[in-house]
Amino acid sequence: MAKKDRMSGNEAVAYAIKQINPDVMPVFPITPSTEIPQMVSNYIANGEVDTEFIPVESEHSSMSAAIGAEAAGARTLTATSSAGLALMWEELLLAASNRMPLALALVNRTLSGPININCDHTDSMGARDTGWIQIYAENNQEVYDNFIQAYPIAEHKDVHLPIMICQDGFITSHAVENIELMDDDVVKNFVGEYKPEEFLLNPGKPMSVGPYAISAYAMEARKNQEIALENAADVILNVGKEYEKISGRKYGFFEEYKTKDADYIMLIMGSAAGTAKEAVDELRAQGKKVGVLKLRVFRPFPAKEIAAALSRCKAVAIMDRCESYNGNGGPLGSEVTAALYRNKVMIDAVNYIYGLAGRDFTVENVFDIFAELDDAVTSGTEVEQYQYIGLRK
Amino acid sequence: MRTDVNKISETTPHQELTEGLMMFAAATSKGFKTGEWRTNTPVFLEEKCKQCLLCAPVCPDCSIPVKNGKHEEFDYDHCKGCGICAKVCPFGAIEMKEGR
Ligand code: SF4
Ligand code: SF4
Numbered sequence: 360m361a362k363k364d365r366m367s368g369n370e371a372v373a374y375a376i377k378q379i380n381p382d383v384m385p386v387f388p389i390t391p392s393t394e395i396p397q398m399v400s401n402y403i404a405n406g407e408v409d410t411e412f413i414p415v416e417s418e419h420s421s422m423s424a425a426i427g428a429e430a431a432g433a434r435t436l437t438a439t440s441s442a443g444l445a446l447m448w449e450e451l452l453l454a455a456s457n458r459m460p461l462a463l464a465l466v467n468r469t470l471s472g473p474i475n476i477n478c479d480h481t482d483s484m485g486a487r488d489t490g491w492i493q494i495y496a497e498n499n500q501e502v503y504d505n506f507i508q509a510y511p512i513a514e515h516k517d518v519h520l521p522i523m524i525c526q527d528g529f530i531t532s533h534a535v536e537n538i539e540l541m542d543d544d545v546v547k548n549f550v551g552e553y554k555p556e557e558f559l560l561n562p563g564k565p566m567s568v569g570p571y572a573i574s575a576y577a578m579e580a581r582k583n584q585e586i587a588l589e590n591a592a593d594v595i596l597n598v599g600k601e602y603e604k605i606s607g608r609k610y611g612f613f614e615e616y617k618t619k620d621a622d623y624i625m626l627i628m629g630s631a632a633g634t635a636k637e638a639v640d641e642l643r644a645q646g647k648k649v650g651v652l653k654l655r656v657f658r659p660f661p662a663k664e665i666a667a668a669l670s671r672c673k674a675v676a677i678m679d680r681c682e683s684y685n686g687n688g689g690p691l692g693s694e695v696t697a698a699l700y701r702n703k704v705m706i707d708a709v710n711y712i713y714g715l716a717g718r719d720f721t722v723e724n725v726f727d728i729f730a731e732l733d734d735a736v737t738s739g740t741e742v743e744q745y746q747y748i749g750l751r752k
Numbered sequence: 753m754r755t756d757v758n759k760i761s762e763t764t765p766h767q768e769l770t771e772g773l774m775m776f777a778a779a780t781s782k783g784f785k786t787g788e789w790r791t792n793t794p795v796f797l798e799e800k801c802k803q804c805l806l807c808a809p810v811c812p813d814c815s816i817p818v819k820n821g822k823h824e825e826f827d828y829d830h831c832k833g834c835g836i837c838a839k840v841c842p843f844g845a846i847e848m849k850e851g852r
């Protein structure tokens with residue numbers, strides 16, 4: 360029987376880890392993800408799990424050790440935030456190119472500077488092209504559910520790629536909310552035992568991982584890695600369907616909230632989707648046709664599906680909790696508009712940067728954005744295509 | 753996924769390469785003839801050699817085979833021609849010549 364509880368996002372992930380009981384966890388603490396290894400070490404100290412905990416001296420080491428453990432044949436995970444993820448940079452690429460299905464519990468926090476410890480998506484967006492699967496959550500329930508789905512996705516034979524399960528720092532990681540937890544045996548059954556086909560500690564079956572590749576091989580290897588990431592799309596959907604059977608909760612590439620007849624849609628990722636939905640409810644009560652497309656899966660990027668979901672609306676607000684410093688918009692702004700163009704969905708698409716370094720994103724911000732889209736469409740008012748919302752001017 | 757590495761070559765299409773280019777065999781570096789990169793070559797002057805064996809352990813490429821306590825001919829498939837052995841030899845029994 361599923362049980363109702365209340366927990367923070369960090370607790371929820373630690374609880375999922377306890378239920379999965381992975382083999383190895385090399386980790387280095389960093390705000391706001393520190394509680395995850397802290398709670399897991401408590402579980403270990405209490406004898407509730409037998410995960411091998413490796414306290415390392417940096418995140419460069421934690422990801423290196425994670426790759427080594429995974430290659431050896433152990434189900435492995437680590438956790439980090441912000442500068443910790445930045446320090447893992449080189450190994451992130453190696454984890455993916457060496458096709459290691461390890462999991463990373465990422466608690467999103469901004470990167471310096473200015474030095475700040477609060478939430479935005481600068482850290483994971485910076486790692487968007489490292490070859491990892493990236494899944495985002497709106498709240499503690501989703502990050503718990505996403506973490507349980509992590510290994511079945513990553514370890515699938517058509518995928519074999521590392522997976523980043525992201526939640527918003529402090530907003531999700533530290534705020535306590537209601538949650539529905541599943542029974543241990545249900546989770547264990549769902550995730551299953553890890554039985555890699557090939558691994559280093561396999562007597563009589565020698566192999567080497569991560570060899571040097573001359574130019575005659577490297578390009579082919581990258582193509583194969585790209586195919587694996589594309590394969591992850593179907594696997595994510597199938598795992599989501601299986602998960603619905605045991606949890607009753609639906610998971611796809613994104614959630615469409617009141618978008619069916621919507622003229623204006625806000626495309627957003629993470630905890631701020633809750634704020635957007637609240638605003639949509641209020642606007643709907645006034646008869647305004649607005650909706651939210653909450654993106655869950657950012658890598659692989661569901662370009663076609665997003666374009667199809669937006670094809671019926673008149674304008675979309677693409678929300679980036681990250682600056683890209685390209686002078687043309689944020690990462691979602693670039694990728695969503697490319698998706699629309701390639702699929703010939705020619706709607707207005709305005710890119711807003713919001714919530715940087717923990718700046719509040721409010722229901723009023725959402726009202727302003729929908730009003731601006733409406734103005735652009737109905738009165739032809741020219742709108743700045745790439746702009747900051749909630750900025751003091 | 754386990755594949756005979758000898759079946760993989762520079763003409764193998766990407767679909768037939770192993771995942772992450774994992775190698776399913778042992779001691780494969782032996783078959784990788786890195787000696788091709790050499791621009792200088794050590795020459796063994798056997799008559800001057802006192803078999804002190806100071807050279808063998810300093811070779812970074814393990815290219816000085818020793819059998820029954822004796823320095824044998826260089827492994828030119830893997831020697832990079834760095835010249836360390838020639839520097840170390842106290843008896844002038846190794847000379848470096850230009851080219852491969
Ligand atoms: S160091 Fe010189 S003398 Fe000694 S074993 Fe090597 S080649 Fe012979
Ligand atoms: S030249 Fe360098 S690589 Fe070649 S045998 Fe001497 S020490 Fe080894």
